[in-house]
Amino acid sequence: MSVSYALLGLLEQHPNHGYELKRQYDEYFGRDKPLLYGQVYSTLARLVRDGHILETGNAPGEGPERKLYAITAQGEEEFSTWLADPVTPEAHLQTILGMKMVLALLLNRPADAYLDAQRHAHLERMRELTAQRRTAPLIDALLIDHALFHLEADLRWIDLTTSRLDSIAKELKG
Amino acid sequence: MTQLPPRPAVQPASALITGSAVPAPLLSCRDVYRSFGATQALRGIDFTAGAGEIVAIMGPSGSGKSTLLHCLAGILLPDKGEVRFAGERIDRLSEARRSALRRERFGFVFQFGQLVPELTAEENVSLPLLLARVARNEALGLARPWFERLGLDGLEGRLSSELSGGEAQRVALARALVADPQVLFADEPTGSLDSLSGELVMNLLVDTARERGTTVVLVTHEPRVAAYADREVMVRDGRASCVALGDAA
Numbered sequence: 001m002s003v004s005y006a007l008l009g010l011l012e013q014h015p016n017h018g019y020e021l022k023r024q025y026d027e028y029f030g031r032d033k034p035l036l037y038g039q040v041y042s043t044l045a046r047l048v049r050d051g052h053i054l055e056t057g058n059a060p061g062e063g064p065e066r067k068l069y070a071i072t073a074q075g076e077e078e079f080s081t082w083l084a085d086p087v088t089p090e091a092h093l094q095t096i097l098g099m100k101m102v103l104a105l106l107l108n109r110p111a112d113a114y115l116d117a118q119r120h121a122h123l124e125r126m127r128e129l130t131a132q133r134r135t136a137p138l139i140d141a142l143l144i145d146h147a148l149f150h151l152e153a154d155l156r157w158i159d160l161t162t163s164r165l166d167s168i169a170k171e172l173k174g
Numbered sequence: 175m176t177q178l179p180p181r182p183a184v185q186p187a188s189a190l191i192t193g194s195a196v197p198a199p200l201l202s203c204r205d206v207y208r209s210f211g212a213t214q215a216l217r218g219i220d221f222t223a224g225a226g227e228i229v230a231i232m233g234p235s236g237s238g239k240s241t242l243l244h245c246l247a248g249i250l251l252p253d254k255g256e257v258r259f260a261g262e263r264i265d266r267l268s269e270a271r272r273s274a275l276r277r278e279r280f281g282f283v284f285q286f287g288q289l290v291p292e293l294t295a296e297e298n299v300s301l302p303l304l305l306a307r308v309a310r311n312e313a314l315g316l317a318r319p320w321f322e323r324l325g326l327d328g329l330e331g332r333l334s335s336e337l338s339g340g341e342a343q344r345v346a347l348a349r350a351l352v353a354d355p356q357v358l359f360a361d362e363p364t365g366s367l368d369s370l371s372g373e374l375v376m377n378l379l380v381d382t383a384r385e386r387g388t389t390v391v392l393v394t395h396e397p398r399v400a401a402y403a404d405r406e407v408m409v410r411d412g413r414a415s416c417v418a419l420g421d422a423a
Contacts, residue, residue: 116408116415126401134377148398155397159234162410 002096003035003043008052008071008079009103015070017059018044028102028172029095044069052078084114086121089151097154101161105169115162119155126151200225200389201246201357206255208241215241216252217412223357228383228390230403238412239393240361246391247280247359248272259357277305281350281358281388283379285365288346289334295345296321296330302353320348324378340371347375351382358383361393376402 003025010016010024018040026034047053052075059066071079083104087096097118104111126148133144161168199222208216215238223229233239244250245257248264257265259279264272276282281302289298296317303313321330324344334342343363350358363379364372380402383390392403400406408415 119408120406123397123400123406126397127403130398130401148401152397163234 002099003039004047004052005079005082006099006103007040007043007047008075009083009107011053011069011071012076012079012107015056015068017066017068019066021069028106029099047075051075083109084117086114086118089122089125089154097157097161101165101168102172105165105172111165111169112162115158115165119158122151122155122158199223200227201259201391203242203246203252203257204255206242206245206252206257208238208245208250208252215412216245218255219409219412219414221246221407221414223389223391225356225389226384226387227405228380228392228403230392230394230400230406231409232394232397232400232406233409234395237409239409241412242409242414243359243361243391243393247282247357248276277302278353279356281353281355283343283346283350283358283360283363285362289337289342289349291334294331294333295326295337295341298334298345299348299352301349306353317348317352320352323382324348325374338371340367340374343367343371343375344378347379347382351386351388354386355388357389357391359391359393362395363392364394364396364399372399 006025006029007021010021016024018037021044022035022037022040025040044053048055048069051072053069053071056068056070059068083100087100100114101111103109104114129144129148129151133141133148136144202220202222204220205218206216206220207214207218217238219238219242221229221231221242231239231242241250245252245265248257248259248267251265255265256263259275264275267275289295290301293301296314299320300308300310300313300317303316304310308316318330321327324347326341326344326348329337329341329345334345337345343366347363350360358379360379364375367375376399379390382388390403392399394400
């Protein structure tokens with residue numbers, strides 16, 4: 001699912017073709033797990049079907065992979081909503097939060113405000129768990145503590161990323 | 175938990191601050207600036223806390239969160255802006271009146287208990303009452319129930335050097351609450367404690383505040399401590415970044 005949003009975000013910069021979208025995706029998000037060409041084109045086809053992007057002709061060169069895609073107004077709205085919505089707090093979110101930060105900085109969106117909203121969502125979840133733990137049997141409290149420590153790790157990442165936003169933006173934009 | 179006796183007779187708030195209207199919020203500041211030499215610690219910060227509310231102030235080191243707490247408590251005066259308690263400007267009060275306000279309406283817990291080393295635990299807890307001119311026997315009588323309540327039974331006669339960190343912090347908590355303050359200011363109250371002791375202190379702090387309707391202003395950099403609060407205020411570069419409940423849903 002996040003591959004669709006990543007491609008939408010990359011297309012918000014300017015129209016592009018599948019080969020170049022795959023190259024950008026792999027550079028920013030796919031270092032350990034590059035996208036397969038089949039996944040790129042199936043995702044683009046689905047985005048076309050849903051009206052989030054459209055085909056706008058061909059880039060210079062030969063072959064079907066030169067087909068150019070552009071984001072639609074509906075696609076921009078879908079992407080903006082996804083980008084600003086905090087991710088449901090759970091353990092091991094760094095991949096998707098990291099993707100959101102890269103896209104926000106590439107597109108000059110308010111990454112710091114997104115991180116504040118994510119921090120708030122995390123603290124809300126921690127509040128719920130803390131309230132549960134106060135009346136929970138010890139065996140349940142152990143499991144809640146495990147979740148709390150993972151959420152706390154996410155929050156440390158959020159704080160560190162907040163303090164490094166300017167540097168990350170400079171690196172991304174060369 | 176044991177029930178605590180009713181609060182000792184102290185001056186009404188109206189004797190400390192002019193006016194009698196007590197609108198919500200109980201404690202607030204608006205557009206507050208505060209510098210230390212060339213360093214601007216607070217840059218136009220706003221803050222509110224309602225009666226009985228527990229608010230966590232979070233932020234990185236040097237963000238201004240402790241300076242904000244000190245301004246809200248009337249320990250520091252802002253260079254600009256206003257601080258209100260129970261609807262009245264406390265930044266305009268004389269030092270003597272602010273001192274009386276802190277003594278009789280506010281309680282304080284800091285990272286290191288800051289108990290008076292020459293006094294016993296029991297005398298430390300009764301200290302705010304003695305300063306409010308409550309008779310010594312009455313003050314000690316009001317202090318004693320806190321030892322059972324906070325799991326400190328049998329430690330009444332110990333000096334602070336004879337207490338563990340967690341015990342000393344619970345004594346400090348009892349001292350902060352014994353005069354039944356309207357606002358408890360807690361600055362990194364678990365910062366010097368291990369996880370278990372910190373959890374015990376926070377559970378006791380929150381239980382007591384809820385039961386007594388005490389407003390708590392809690393400065394912390396620890397998310398697990400902030401998670402005990404009703405909401406959080408992020409301070410960054412001397413400014414507040416508030417996210418209202420539900421905004422991120």
